[in-house]
Amino acid sequence: MGKKNKPAKSQWAEVRGSVVHGRGMFAVKDIPEGTEVIKYLGERIDKDESNRRGHVLLDESKDTGGAQVYLFTLDDNWDLDGNFDWNTARLVNHSCEPNCEAQIDEDLKIWLVALREIAGGEELSFNYGFDLEDYRKHPCHCGSRKCVGYIAGEDYWPKLRRKLKKKKAKAERKAAKERAISAGQ
Ligand SMILES: [Zn+2]
Incomplete structure:
Protein backbone atom coordinates (compact mmCIF):
# COMPACT_ATOMS: atom_id res chain seq x y z
CA MET A 1 0.00 0.00 0.00
CA GLY A 2 2.94 2.33 0.69
CA LYS A 3 0.89 4.03 3.38
CA THR A 35 -18.92 7.54 23.42
CA GLU A 36 -16.96 7.19 20.19
CA VAL A 37 -14.66 4.50 21.57
CA ILE A 38 -12.32 3.89 18.64
CA LYS A 39 -12.20 4.71 14.96
CA TYR A 40 -12.41 1.75 12.58
CA LEU A 41 -9.60 2.56 10.15
CA GLY A 42 -9.07 1.21 6.68
CA GLU A 43 -8.72 1.92 3.03
CA ARG A 44 -11.66 3.32 1.09
CA ILE A 45 -12.26 1.24 -2.02
CA ASP A 46 -14.92 1.08 -4.72
CA LYS A 47 -17.40 -1.79 -5.04
CA ASP A 48 -15.46 -3.68 -7.76
CA GLU A 49 -12.29 -3.69 -5.69
CA SER A 50 -14.32 -4.59 -2.62
CA ASN A 51 -15.86 -7.62 -4.33
CA ARG A 52 -12.43 -8.74 -5.52
CA ARG A 53 -10.92 -8.46 -2.04
CA GLY A 54 -13.95 -10.07 -0.45
CA HIS A 55 -13.49 -13.19 -2.55
CA VAL A 56 -9.75 -13.35 -1.83
CA LEU A 57 -10.45 -13.04 1.91
CA LEU A 58 -13.14 -15.71 1.78
CA ASP A 59 -10.76 -18.10 0.02
CA GLU A 60 -8.17 -17.42 2.71
CA SER A 61 -10.69 -17.95 5.49
CA LYS A 62 -11.42 -21.43 4.06
CA ASP A 63 -7.86 -22.33 5.01
CA THR A 64 -7.65 -20.57 8.34
CA GLY A 65 -11.22 -21.26 9.39
CA GLY A 66 -11.51 -17.72 10.68
CA ALA A 67 -13.88 -15.02 9.62
CA GLN A 68 -11.24 -12.84 8.01
CA VAL A 69 -13.65 -10.40 6.43
CA TYR A 70 -13.22 -6.79 7.43
CA LEU A 71 -15.10 -5.10 4.60
CA PHE A 72 -17.58 -2.42 5.54
CA THR A 73 -20.26 -0.90 3.38
CA LEU A 74 -19.94 2.90 3.55
CA ASP A 75 -22.50 3.92 0.93
CA ASP A 76 -23.67 2.92 -2.56
CA ASN A 77 -20.24 3.66 -4.08
CA TRP A 78 -17.69 3.01 -1.40
CA ASP A 79 -16.65 0.29 1.01
CA LEU A 80 -13.89 0.28 3.60
CA ASP A 81 -11.29 -2.48 3.88
CA GLY A 82 -10.19 -2.65 7.50
CA ASN A 83 -7.86 -5.62 7.13
CA PHE A 84 -4.71 -3.80 8.23
CA ASP A 85 -2.52 -4.14 11.31
CA TRP A 86 -2.96 -0.44 12.07
CA ASN A 87 -6.72 -0.89 12.26
CA THR A 88 -6.70 -1.85 15.94
CA ALA A 89 -10.52 -1.90 15.98
CA ARG A 90 -10.52 -5.01 13.77
CA LEU A 91 -9.60 -6.92 16.94
CA VAL A 92 -12.96 -6.09 18.51
CA ASN A 93 -14.93 -9.33 18.49
CA HIS A 94 -18.45 -9.91 17.21
CA SER A 95 -21.28 -10.46 19.66
CA CYS A 96 -24.98 -11.17 19.22
CA GLU A 97 -25.51 -8.91 22.25
CA PRO A 98 -22.89 -6.21 21.62
CA ASN A 99 -22.01 -3.19 23.75
CA CYS A 100 -20.83 -1.14 20.77
CA GLU A 101 -22.15 -0.36 17.33
CA ALA A 102 -20.32 0.64 14.15
CA GLN A 103 -21.61 4.05 13.07
CA ILE A 104 -20.67 5.91 9.92
CA ASP A 105 -20.38 9.68 10.31
CA GLU A 106 -21.00 12.32 7.62
CA ASP A 107 -17.36 12.10 6.46
CA LEU A 108 -17.77 8.34 5.90
CA LYS A 109 -15.57 7.58 8.92
CA ILE A 110 -16.52 4.55 10.98
CA TRP A 111 -16.62 4.76 14.76
CA LEU A 112 -17.36 2.08 17.27
CA VAL A 113 -19.82 3.83 19.55
CA ALA A 114 -20.84 2.62 23.03
CA LEU A 115 -24.47 1.43 22.96
CA ARG A 116 -24.68 1.58 26.74
CA GLU A 117 -22.43 2.37 29.68
CA ILE A 118 -19.50 -0.06 29.56
CA ALA A 119 -17.65 -0.91 32.76
CA GLY A 120 -13.86 -0.85 32.92
CA GLY A 121 -12.53 -4.34 32.15
CA GLU A 122 -15.46 -5.37 29.93
CA GLU A 123 -14.66 -6.71 26.49
CA LEU A 124 -15.86 -4.51 23.64
CA SER A 125 -17.99 -6.08 20.93
CA PHE A 126 -20.13 -5.10 18.00
CA ASN A 127 -22.31 -6.93 15.52
CA TYR A 128 -20.32 -7.52 12.31
CA GLY A 129 -23.55 -7.29 10.36
CA PHE A 130 -22.76 -10.12 7.95
CA ASP A 131 -25.45 -11.27 5.54
CA LEU A 132 -26.43 -14.95 5.32
CA GLU A 133 -24.55 -15.82 2.13
CA ASP A 134 -21.79 -17.75 3.94
CA TYR A 135 -23.22 -17.93 7.43
CA ARG A 136 -22.11 -21.55 7.94
CA LYS A 137 -18.49 -20.40 7.69
CA HIS A 138 -19.03 -17.93 10.50
CA PRO A 139 -20.27 -19.73 13.61
CA CYS A 140 -20.61 -17.45 16.62
CA HIS A 141 -19.17 -18.30 20.02
CA CYS A 142 -20.03 -15.02 21.73
CA GLY A 143 -21.66 -16.83 24.65
CA SER A 144 -24.42 -14.25 25.10
CA ARG A 145 -27.93 -15.41 25.95
CA LYS A 146 -29.18 -13.90 22.69
CA CYS A 147 -26.62 -15.80 20.57
CA VAL A 148 -28.14 -17.04 17.30
CA GLY A 149 -25.21 -19.41 16.66
CA TYR A 150 -23.81 -17.60 13.62
CA ILE A 151 -22.34 -14.19 12.90
CA ALA A 152 -25.13 -12.28 11.19
CA GLY A 153 -26.63 -8.81 11.24
CA GLU A 154 -29.72 -8.54 13.42
CA ASP A 155 -31.84 -7.76 10.35
CA TYR A 156 -31.10 -11.28 9.12
CA TRP A 157 -31.96 -13.07 12.36
CA PRO A 158 -35.60 -13.96 11.51
CA LYS A 159 -34.47 -15.45 8.20
CA LEU A 160 -31.54 -17.23 9.87
CA ARG A 161 -33.82 -18.71 12.53
CA ARG A 162 -36.16 -20.04 9.82
CA LYS A 163 -33.21 -21.58 7.97
CA LEU A 164 -31.88 -23.24 11.15
CA LYS A 165 -35.36 -24.52 12.06
CA LYS A 166 -35.72 -26.06 8.61
CA LYS A 167 -32.27 -27.62 8.86
CA LYS A 168 -33.13 -29.09 12.28
CA ALA A 169 -36.48 -30.46 11.06
CA LYS A 170 -34.75 -32.05 8.08
CA ALA A 171 -32.14 -33.68 10.35
CA GLU A 172 -34.90 -34.97 12.63
CA ARG A 173 -36.87 -36.43 9.70
CA LYS A 174 -33.71 -38.14 8.48
CA ALA A 175 -33.01 -39.58 11.95
CA ALA A 176 -36.62 -40.82 12.28
CA LYS A 177 -36.39 -42.46 8.85
CA GLU A 178 -33.14 -44.20 9.81
CA ARG A 179 -34.71 -45.43 13.06
CA ALA A 180 -37.70 -46.78 11.08
CA ILE A 181 -35.40 -48.56 8.66
CA SER A 182 -33.30 -50.19 11.39
CA ALA A 183 -36.49 -51.17 13.31
CA GLY A 184 -37.81 -52.86 10.16
CA GLN A 185 -34.71 -55.02 9.69
ZN1 LIG B 1 -23.38 -15.04 19.21
Whole structure:
Protein backbone atom coordinates (compact mmCIF):
# COMPACT_ATOMS: atom_id res chain seq x y z
CA MET A 1 0.00 0.00 0.00
CA GLY A 2 2.94 2.33 0.69
CA LYS A 3 0.89 4.03 3.38
CA LYS A 4 2.49 4.76 6.71
CA ASN A 5 -0.31 4.49 9.15
CA LYS A 6 0.00 4.46 12.90
CA PRO A 7 -2.13 1.92 14.73
CA ALA A 8 -5.35 3.45 16.00
CA LYS A 9 -5.27 4.13 19.71
CA SER A 10 -8.06 4.88 22.10
CA GLN A 11 -8.01 6.43 25.54
CA TRP A 12 -10.93 4.11 26.33
CA ALA A 13 -9.73 0.66 25.36
CA GLU A 14 -6.72 -1.58 24.80
CA VAL A 15 -5.95 -4.93 23.18
CA ARG A 16 -5.84 -7.96 25.47
CA GLY A 17 -6.13 -11.72 25.11
CA SER A 18 -9.72 -12.86 24.63
CA VAL A 19 -11.60 -16.00 25.55
CA VAL A 20 -13.69 -15.71 22.36
CA HIS A 21 -10.95 -16.19 19.78
CA GLY A 22 -7.49 -15.03 20.59
CA ARG A 23 -7.50 -11.32 21.10
CA GLY A 24 -10.03 -8.61 21.77
CA MET A 25 -10.32 -5.04 22.96
CA PHE A 26 -11.22 -4.24 26.52
CA ALA A 27 -12.40 -1.08 28.24
CA VAL A 28 -9.61 0.40 30.40
CA LYS A 29 -12.14 2.54 32.32
CA ASP A 30 -15.87 3.12 32.48
CA ILE A 31 -17.14 4.29 29.10
CA PRO A 32 -20.30 6.44 29.00
CA GLU A 33 -23.09 5.51 26.60
CA GLY A 34 -22.72 7.23 23.23
CA THR A 35 -18.92 7.54 23.42
CA GLU A 36 -16.96 7.19 20.19
CA VAL A 37 -14.66 4.50 21.57
CA ILE A 38 -12.32 3.89 18.64
CA LYS A 39 -12.20 4.71 14.96
CA TYR A 40 -12.41 1.75 12.58
CA LEU A 41 -9.60 2.56 10.15
CA GLY A 42 -9.07 1.21 6.68
CA GLU A 43 -8.72 1.92 3.03
CA ARG A 44 -11.66 3.32 1.09
CA ILE A 45 -12.26 1.24 -2.02
CA ASP A 46 -14.92 1.08 -4.72
CA LYS A 47 -17.40 -1.79 -5.04
CA ASP A 48 -15.46 -3.68 -7.76
CA GLU A 49 -12.29 -3.69 -5.69
CA SER A 50 -14.32 -4.59 -2.62
CA ASN A 51 -15.86 -7.62 -4.33
CA ARG A 52 -12.43 -8.74 -5.52
CA ARG A 53 -10.92 -8.46 -2.04
CA GLY A 54 -13.95 -10.07 -0.45
CA HIS A 55 -13.49 -13.19 -2.55
CA VAL A 56 -9.75 -13.35 -1.83
CA LEU A 57 -10.45 -13.04 1.91
CA LEU A 58 -13.14 -15.71 1.78
CA ASP A 59 -10.76 -18.10 0.02
CA GLU A 60 -8.17 -17.42 2.71
CA SER A 61 -10.69 -17.95 5.49
CA LYS A 62 -11.42 -21.43 4.06
CA ASP A 63 -7.86 -22.33 5.01
CA THR A 64 -7.65 -20.57 8.34
CA GLY A 65 -11.22 -21.26 9.39
CA GLY A 66 -11.51 -17.72 10.68
CA ALA A 67 -13.88 -15.02 9.62
CA GLN A 68 -11.24 -12.84 8.01
CA VAL A 69 -13.65 -10.40 6.43
CA TYR A 70 -13.22 -6.79 7.43
CA LEU A 71 -15.10 -5.10 4.60
CA PHE A 72 -17.58 -2.42 5.54
CA THR A 73 -20.26 -0.90 3.38
CA LEU A 74 -19.94 2.90 3.55
CA ASP A 75 -22.50 3.92 0.93
CA ASP A 76 -23.67 2.92 -2.56
CA ASN A 77 -20.24 3.66 -4.08
CA TRP A 78 -17.69 3.01 -1.40
CA ASP A 79 -16.65 0.29 1.01
CA LEU A 80 -13.89 0.28 3.60
CA ASP A 81 -11.29 -2.48 3.88
CA GLY A 82 -10.19 -2.65 7.50
CA ASN A 83 -7.86 -5.62 7.13
CA PHE A 84 -4.71 -3.80 8.23
CA ASP A 85 -2.52 -4.14 11.31
CA TRP A 86 -2.96 -0.44 12.07
CA ASN A 87 -6.72 -0.89 12.26
CA THR A 88 -6.70 -1.85 15.94
CA ALA A 89 -10.52 -1.90 15.98
CA ARG A 90 -10.52 -5.01 13.77
CA LEU A 91 -9.60 -6.92 16.94
CA VAL A 92 -12.96 -6.09 18.51
CA ASN A 93 -14.93 -9.33 18.49
CA HIS A 94 -18.45 -9.91 17.21
CA SER A 95 -21.28 -10.46 19.66
CA CYS A 96 -24.98 -11.17 19.22
CA GLU A 97 -25.51 -8.91 22.25
CA PRO A 98 -22.89 -6.21 21.62
CA ASN A 99 -22.01 -3.19 23.75
CA CYS A 100 -20.83 -1.14 20.77
CA GLU A 101 -22.15 -0.36 17.33
CA ALA A 102 -20.32 0.64 14.15
CA GLN A 103 -21.61 4.05 13.07
CA ILE A 104 -20.67 5.91 9.92
CA ASP A 105 -20.38 9.68 10.31
CA GLU A 106 -21.00 12.32 7.62
CA ASP A 107 -17.36 12.10 6.46
CA LEU A 108 -17.77 8.34 5.90
CA LYS A 109 -15.57 7.58 8.92
CA ILE A 110 -16.52 4.55 10.98
CA TRP A 111 -16.62 4.76 14.76
CA LEU A 112 -17.36 2.08 17.27
CA VAL A 113 -19.82 3.83 19.55
CA ALA A 114 -20.84 2.62 23.03
CA LEU A 115 -24.47 1.43 22.96
CA ARG A 116 -24.68 1.58 26.74
CA GLU A 117 -22.43 2.37 29.68
CA ILE A 118 -19.50 -0.06 29.56
CA ALA A 119 -17.65 -0.91 32.76
CA GLY A 120 -13.86 -0.85 32.92
CA GLY A 121 -12.53 -4.34 32.15
CA GLU A 122 -15.46 -5.37 29.93
CA GLU A 123 -14.66 -6.71 26.49
CA LEU A 124 -15.86 -4.51 23.64
CA SER A 125 -17.99 -6.08 20.93
CA PHE A 126 -20.13 -5.10 18.00
CA ASN A 127 -22.31 -6.93 15.52
CA TYR A 128 -20.32 -7.52 12.31
CA GLY A 129 -23.55 -7.29 10.36
CA PHE A 130 -22.76 -10.12 7.95
CA ASP A 131 -25.45 -11.27 5.54
CA LEU A 132 -26.43 -14.95 5.32
CA GLU A 133 -24.55 -15.82 2.13
CA ASP A 134 -21.79 -17.75 3.94
CA TYR A 135 -23.22 -17.93 7.43
CA ARG A 136 -22.11 -21.55 7.94
CA LYS A 137 -18.49 -20.40 7.69
CA HIS A 138 -19.03 -17.93 10.50
CA PRO A 139 -20.27 -19.73 13.61
CA CYS A 140 -20.61 -17.45 16.62
CA HIS A 141 -19.17 -18.30 20.02
CA CYS A 142 -20.03 -15.02 21.73
CA GLY A 143 -21.66 -16.83 24.65
CA SER A 144 -24.42 -14.25 25.10
CA ARG A 145 -27.93 -15.41 25.95
CA LYS A 146 -29.18 -13.90 22.69
CA CYS A 147 -26.62 -15.80 20.57
CA VAL A 148 -28.14 -17.04 17.30
CA GLY A 149 -25.21 -19.41 16.66
CA TYR A 150 -23.81 -17.60 13.62
CA ILE A 151 -22.34 -14.19 12.90
CA ALA A 152 -25.13 -12.28 11.19
CA GLY A 153 -26.63 -8.81 11.24
CA GLU A 154 -29.72 -8.54 13.42
CA ASP A 155 -31.84 -7.76 10.35
CA TYR A 156 -31.10 -11.28 9.12
CA TRP A 157 -31.96 -13.07 12.36
CA PRO A 158 -35.60 -13.96 11.51
CA LYS A 159 -34.47 -15.45 8.20
CA LEU A 160 -31.54 -17.23 9.87
CA ARG A 161 -33.82 -18.71 12.53
CA ARG A 162 -36.16 -20.04 9.82
CA LYS A 163 -33.21 -21.58 7.97
CA LEU A 164 -31.88 -23.24 11.15
CA LYS A 165 -35.36 -24.52 12.06
CA LYS A 166 -35.72 -26.06 8.61
CA LYS A 167 -32.27 -27.62 8.86
CA LYS A 168 -33.13 -29.09 12.28
CA ALA A 169 -36.48 -30.46 11.06
CA LYS A 170 -34.75 -32.05 8.08
CA ALA A 171 -32.14 -33.68 10.35
CA GLU A 172 -34.90 -34.97 12.63
CA ARG A 173 -36.87 -36.43 9.70
CA LYS A 174 -33.71 -38.14 8.48
CA ALA A 175 -33.01 -39.58 11.95
CA ALA A 176 -36.62 -40.82 12.28
CA LYS A 177 -36.39 -42.46 8.85
CA GLU A 178 -33.14 -44.20 9.81
CA ARG A 179 -34.71 -45.43 13.06
CA ALA A 180 -37.70 -46.78 11.08
CA ILE A 181 -35.40 -48.56 8.66
CA SER A 182 -33.30 -50.19 11.39
CA ALA A 183 -36.49 -51.17 13.31
CA GLY A 184 -37.81 -52.86 10.16
CA GLN A 185 -34.71 -55.02 9.69
ZN1 LIG B 1 -23.38 -15.04 19.21
